[in-house]
Amino acid sequence: MTNAARVGVYICHCGINIAATVDVPAVTEYAARLPGVVVARNYAYMCSDPGQAMIQKDIAEHNLNRIVVASCSPRMHEPTFRAAIAEAGLNPYCLEMANIREQCSWVHPVGYPTTWKSMQLVEAAVAKVTRLEPLQTRQVSITPTAVILGGGIAGMQAALDLADAGFHATLVERESNLGGHAARFYRTFPTQELAGVLVQDLLERVNQHPRIRVMIETEVTDVSGYVGNFRVKVRRNEEFTEIPAGAIIVATGFETFDPHLKPELGYGRYPQVVTTMDFEHAFAGREDSKQPLVVHEGSQQGGNASLAEANDTRMDHQRIQIENPKSIVFIQCVGSRDQSVGCGGNGSSAHSYCSRVCCMVTAKQARLVRETFPDARVTVFYMDVRAFGKGFEEFYDQARQDGILYRRGNPSEIIKRGNSVLVRAEDTLLGEPVEVEADLVVLAVGMRPRPDSEAVAQLLKLSRSSDGFFMEAHPKLRPVDTSMAGVFLAGCCQAPKDIADSISQARAAASAAMIPLMRGQVQVDAATSFIDEELCSGCGQCAEICNFSALSLHPLRGKMTVNAVLCQGCGSCAATCPSKAIMVHQFTLDQVLAQMAALSGWDDVSVALEKVETV
Ligand SMILES: Cc1cc2nc3c(=O)[nH]c(=O)nc-3n(C[C@H](O)[C@H](O)[C@H](O)COP(=O)(O)OP(=O)(O)OC[C@H]3O[C@@H](n4cnc5c(N)ncnc54)[C@H](O)[C@@H]3O)c2cc1C
Numbered sequence: 001m002t003n004a005a006r007v008g009v010y011i012c013h014c015g016i017n018i019a020a021t022v023d024v025p026a027v028t029e030y031a032a033r034l035p036g037v038v039v040a041r042n043y044a045y046m047c048s049d050p051g052q053a054m055i056q057k058d059i060a061e062h063n064l065n066r067i068v069v070a071s072c073s074p075r076m077h078e079p080t081f082r083a084a085i086a087e088a089g090l091n092p093y094c095l096e097m098a099n100i101r102e103q104c105s106w107v108h109p110v111g112y113p114t115t116w117k118s119m120q121l122v123e124a125a126v127a128k129v130t131r132l133e134p135l136q137t138r139q140v141s142i143t144p145t146a147v148i149l150g151g152g153i154a155g156m157q158a159a160l161d162l163a164d165a166g167f168h169a170t171l172v173e174r175e176s177n178l179g180g181h182a183a184r185f186y187r188t189f190p191t192q193e194l195a196g197v198l199v200q201d202l203l204e205r206v207n208q209h210p211r212i213r214v215m216i217e218t219e220v221t222d223v224s225g226y227v228g229n230f231r232v233k234v235r236r237n238e239e240f241t242e243i244p245a246g247a248i249i250v251a252t253g254f255e256t257f258d259p260h261l262k263p264e265l266g267y268g269r270y271p272q273v274v275t276t277m278d279f280e281h282a283f284a285g286r287e288d289s290k291q292p293l294v295v296h297e298g299s300q301q302g303g304n305a306s307l308a309e310a311n312d313t314r315m316d317h318q319r320i321q322i323e324n325p326k327s328i329v330f331i332q333c334v335g336s337r338d339q340s341v342g343c344g345g346n347g348s349s350a351h352s353y354c355s356r357v358c359c360m361v362t363a364k365q366a367r368l369v370r371e372t373f374p375d376a377r378v379t380v381f382y383m384d385v386r387a388f389g390k391g392f393e394e395f396y397d398q399a400r401q402d403g404i405l406y407r408r409g410n411p412s413e414i415i416k417r418g419n420s421v422l423v424r425a426e427d428t429l430l431g432e433p434v435e436v437e438a439d440l441v442v443l444a445v446g447m448r449p450r451p452d453s454e455a456v457a458q459l460l461k462l463s464r465s466s467d468g469f470f471m472e473a474h475p476k477l478r479p480v481d482t483s484m485a486g487v488f489l490a491g492c493c494q495a496p497k498d499i500a501d502s503i504s505q506a507r508a509a510a511s512a513a514m515i516p517l518m519r520g521q522v523q524v525d526a527a528t529s530f531i532d533e534e535l536c537s538g539c540g541q542c543a544e545i546c547n548f549s550a551l552s553l554h555p556l557r558g559k560m561t562v563n564a565v566l567c568q569g570c571g572s573c574a575a576t577c578p579s580k581a582i583m584v585h586q587f588t589l590d591q592v593l594a595q596m597a598a599l600s601g602w603d604d605v606s607v608a609l610e611k612v613e614t615v
Contacts, residue, residue, distance in 0.1 A: 005036040005065060006065050006066065007130060008040070009034075009039070009068045010041055010070070011100075012043060012051070012071035012072070012100075013043065014045065014072060015045065017105060020105070021108070022100060022114045023115040025042060027070070027100075030119045031068075031070075031123075034126045036126060036130050038062050039062050039064070041054060059088040059089065060089075064090070066132065067081070067090065067094060068096050068122065068125045068129050070097070071098075082095055093133070093135040093526060095129070095132075096126075096128050098118075098122050100117075100118040104121065105118075120598070120599055121599075123598045124599045127594040128591050128598075131588075133585070135527065135585055137526045138524045139524075140228050140524055141228065141520065142227070142517065142521060142522055144517045145168040145170070145243075145246055145517075146159075146169045146170070146247045146248065147243055147245040147249075148490075149172050149249070149252055149456070150173065150250065150253055151173030152180020152181065152251060152253045153198075153199065153503060154253070154491025154492070154493075154503065154506040155180075155490065156178060157502075158507070158513075159209075160206060160209065160212070162510050163210075163212045165518075167211065168211045169212050172215050172218050172219075173216045176217050178214065182198070185284060186368070187283075187368070190364075190391040215234060215236060218234050218236040220456075221233050221235050223248070226486065227485040227516060228246045228247075228486060228521075229565075230248055231243070231244055232245055246513075246516060247488065247513035248460065248486065248488070249510065251506060253492050254448060254449065254469075254493065255447075255450050256275065256335075257334060257447070257448050258335075258445075259334055264412065265331070265334065266416075266421065270421050272320060272440055273443065274297050275334075275443045275444075276362065276442055276444045278295050281295075283365075292321050292322065294319055295322060295440070325439035326375075326377065327378075327438045327439055328376050328378050328438060329423050329442070330365065330379070331441065331443050331444060332380065333444065333446070334445050335355075335445050335446040336358060337351070338352070339352050351446060353467050356497060359382070359386050359444075360498070362382075364395075366399055370403065379407060381408075381409050381410065383408070389498065390500075407425070408428045409425040409428050410428075411423050419439075420438055422436070422438075423435065423437075423438055423441060447492060447496040448467075448468065449464070450493070461484045461547050461548055461549075462482050463483055469493065469494055469495050471494075479505070485522075488513050490509040527584065527586040528550075528562060528568075528585060529573050530562060531560050531561065531562060532581045532582075533581075535579045535581035536579065536581035539578070541576050541578065542572075542577050543560065545573060545576045550564075551573060562582075574587070
């Protein structure tokens with residue numbers, strides 16, 4: 001125990017979130033009798049201003065030097081209480097939180113002894129807090145520029161916002177044109193605006209902006225450094241350049257599902273079967289509406305190649321010219337909400353997620369068909385229609401009023417019938433098999449992660465969710481941050497979304513990236529790992545496991561060293577080190593064992609250590 005630890009314990013009712021199932025006064029009484037505790041109190045909302053003021057007053061009046069707050073998850077309010085005790089003159093790292101809400105009152109069934117468990121958690125926190133040492137945070141100056149990976153609409157918007165705010169931004173695009181998928185659309189739902197006009201507007205502003213540097217046909221080969229001081233190495237024509245950046249925004253987008261993975265639908269076998277992406281290009285590629293509609297199968301992939309380029313490289317048997325069609329069928333959810341289709345090389349698992357845009361893409365294209373070929377019968381096969389966005393339901397209603405026939409059912413196969421094809425399905429509302437002959441079948445292919453997502457994730461130390469898209473730091477509270485400080489997400493690389501949501505997220509990512517850029521300095525958390533050089537053999541196992549490249553071998557001393565700015569304090573190194581030479585501040589063996597001893601009722605830390613070593 002730290003000499004003369006004087007501990008204050010503060011137990012929160014969190015309204016009825018804790019107090020409804022935990023006897024808070026009893027826990028307070030129990031805490032007051034623990035060794036080292038000078039004062040123990042409870043309050044309705046400890047995080048409120050009066051709650052914080054109570055702690056600050058006690059620090060002054062009782063000369064407290066360690067604080068325990070028993071309340072919610074430290075993710076929620078650790079920064080609040082650290083700031084409060086720092087204001088009262090204590091080192092902010094002399095705080096320990098006991099999570100008696102998420103780990104106790106919220107999770108146990110009626111009848112569970114939650115009061116007893118809260119007492120145990122508080123006792124463990126007191127045992128640990130008496131062993132905590134004051135730590136010093138560091139300020140690191142930053143490079144006030146940003147790199148944006150991916151020049152689709154999300155990347156372009158993020159670059160514009162950063163540049164308009166006065167920061168220099170480098171937009172790195174691997175293809176030869178900016179614009180991403182949207183550059184090859186005809187009209188956009190729900191407003192029916194010409195996509196070309198939207199994209200062109202962004203493109204001109206990007207190209208003319210004095211603070212945006214565009215690097216096309218460029219790939220990132222390496223990323224080193226840390227928030228405020230990244231170094232992004234890029235390659236163009238085998239020429240390497242290193243770009244310094246304070247923040248990085250990842251806006252690498254998506255690719256569409258490959259319908260070859262559903263051979264029963266005949267894509268690649270029958271020219272009459274195309275995708276929504278092929279169909280989008282066909283409309284966008286016409287110079288005027290009197291030209292025949294030529295659909296090129298296979299244009300859904302291939303990034304941003306210009307339409308002319310795409311058209312030139314298609315072979316004749318992959319094209320179909322649509323003139324006076326009698327019947328056109330759309331099939332929704334191809335490669336979405338489908339457990340049966342696997343990764344197809346992009347590392348994602350089954351496509352059980354909804355791609356969010358396909359229902360509206362189908363409605364948009366079906367209405368276009370109605371306009372272009374008023375005599376054609378248009379049938380849409382669907383599982384559910386998800387028209388969740390602003391103006392979407394009205395858009396879908398209009399599609400039905402236009403005479404488009406929606407039939408609930410998932411087609412089982414498409415077969416050839418003369419010059420057309422036959423779609424076989426079961427109408428699940430009528431409960432009967434149905435066959436529809438069609439001159440063209442359009443598959444509403446879903447979105448999936450790009451095939452190089454894993455490589456990008458490794459470069460930037462990003463996590464991916466089970467569907468393979470890049471994972472945000474927290475789905476609700478930090479939707480554009482990543483687990484890597486200073487790296488943010490925008491657009492469909494994080495999850496399927498439409499243009500409006502991609503733009504919103506890009507603007508949010510740009511704003512989040514501006515926070516460190518505007519401050520000019522970032523504060524680095526002091527709870528990082530550290531090395532006991534006497535125990536370290538320099539074996540390097542810790543460096544191998546470290547996701548943040550924070551460990552390296554000192555060339556002269558032959559011992560490992562920690563880059564405290566890169567270290568995120570995750571503790572993988574400490575768990576790996578065979579000689580127990582690495583620890584993480586705030587989670588040292590001594591501190592964690594004291595917690596365990598208190599929880600398990602072992603007499604002291606040496607018993608806990610003995611038990612751990614036996615295991
Ligand atoms: C058929 C179809 C029709 C659609 N129609 C509509 C519509 O009408 N209205 C609507 O709101 N939404 C529509 N959407 C959704 C829309 O396509 C997306 O919301 C939008 O394209 C997302 O933009 P993005 O910038 O995130 O991704 P993308 O458009 O995919 O752009 C990503 C960019 O990043 C580049 N890139 C990728 N990897 C790297 C790398 N490692 N380094 C550098 N650059 C990289 C790519 O080349 C690309 O230029 C439709 C989607 C589909 C599939």
